[in-house]
Amino acid sequence: MKCPRCGHLESKVTDTRAILHSGSVRRRRMCLDCGHRFFTNEIVCEEYPTVIKRDGREEGFDKKKIKIGLMKAFKKCIGVEERVEEIYKKVLAEVVSAYVDKIKSEAIGSIIMEILKASDQVAYLRFASVYKNFETADDFACEFKKISSKE
Ligand SMILES: [Zn+2]
Structure with missing residues (x-):
């Protein structure tokens, strides 16, 4: 100063x-x-990486999008705001610590899924179903089996 x-x-x-x-x-x-x-x-300035979208275009990191995605995954759950806030912070911390320059949008999705998988399986499935665009109930059941068999 x-x-x-x-x-x-x-x-x-x-x-x-x-x-x-x-x-x-x-x-x-x-x-x-x-x-x-x-x-x-x-x-306080937080430095976030540039996001590379699936079509190759780049855009600024948008924290709001992550929050909205998480809110959807946790819909109608009790105490949802605190859970979302907690996971939201974990996701941001992971993005900031692991990616300096650029991050692919898929990588953001994977980070969110990894963190959700470890903390809330229902929210994880809901997020994954949107993120991975599960076409049918079979896809959904398949992903559910994958999780269940790990336990
Ligand atoms: Zn002076």
């Missing part, structure tokens, strides 16, 4: 205020050179 008075780049945080509605954090800083005190509004 550049001091507004002398332009020195190093400052010390002297106070951190509540998180504002925008998601930014207000900090009070003191310049290590001239001692000038000033405020900063800092925004």
